[in-house]
Amino acid sequence: MFALETRHVTKTYTLEGQPINAVKEVSLAVKPGEFVALVGPSGSGKTTLLAILAALLAPSAGEVMIAGRDLAKLSEGQRVAFRREQIGFTFQANNLVPYLNALENVELMLRLNGKLDKVGRARAKDILNRLGLSDRLHNLPGQMSGGQQQRVAIARALIHNPAVVLADEPTASLDTERAFQVVETFSGLIHEQGRAGIMVTHDLRMVNFTDRVIMMRDGVIAAVYETRAEIDALATRGHADEHSAPAVRSQPVVGGLNLAPAGM
Ligand SMILES: Nc1ncnc2c1ncn2[C@@H]1O[C@H](COP(=O)(O)OP(=O)(O)O)[C@@H](O)[C@H]1O
């Protein structure tokens, strides 16, 4: 079963009376333990798609299934609870609570779910240790570097055992070395814990740590890179830029839905 699946998802914004088709007929599926990179030029619909997957934004058309639930069939109240339990996210601005220390920021997700007990506290500490923050547990965000804050945000996105973890440009504010470290750790945790991960990045070097790369362009899936060789080739191209056309398409893509058998 897929942890996350979209079918023909479309989002049309209206701006000053004009329709803007930000996402068009996007169909994709991510399995537990699979880490997917979402790349593409600015304005191609990545953040809009991520917000739809996070149940923060309703699509204009199409279906989103997360952990087997159709998001459209949830009431507003159910959606809020579902998001809190099944979805983890980290955004470019990591949105840590400034007056809570690292440990408290991570524990917050458990507290919101009414699950902050001894076991949860120990897990929060453990995950921060794993991310190399054992000596920063009691520091406020303002007392940490950008990379450290980003790792706290990643811990917070994973602590409540969500089915799906979404990250929008998690490395945007980091230098290259730290960016690699953060994405490598993130990737390791997603694989190990069996979450379905999607990371938006404009830095193609980061795709090395992912299992599949979905390239968006003008709201549609323009290409999918799945083999190690294709992903590595893409990573060596470095930063994504608007004018470089995707070089390869490994599998048939119909309406953005990859029809090739899984595991290829
Ligand atoms: N709230 C909004 N209202 C109107 N247009 C929007 C809104 N958010 C994004 N857009 C437009 O939708 C398109 C996709 O934006 P976005 O999803 O942010 O792309 P990306 O994350 O790939 O840069 C862009 O043309 C953007 O200007």
Ligand SMILES: [Mg+2]
């Ligand atoms: Mg964006």
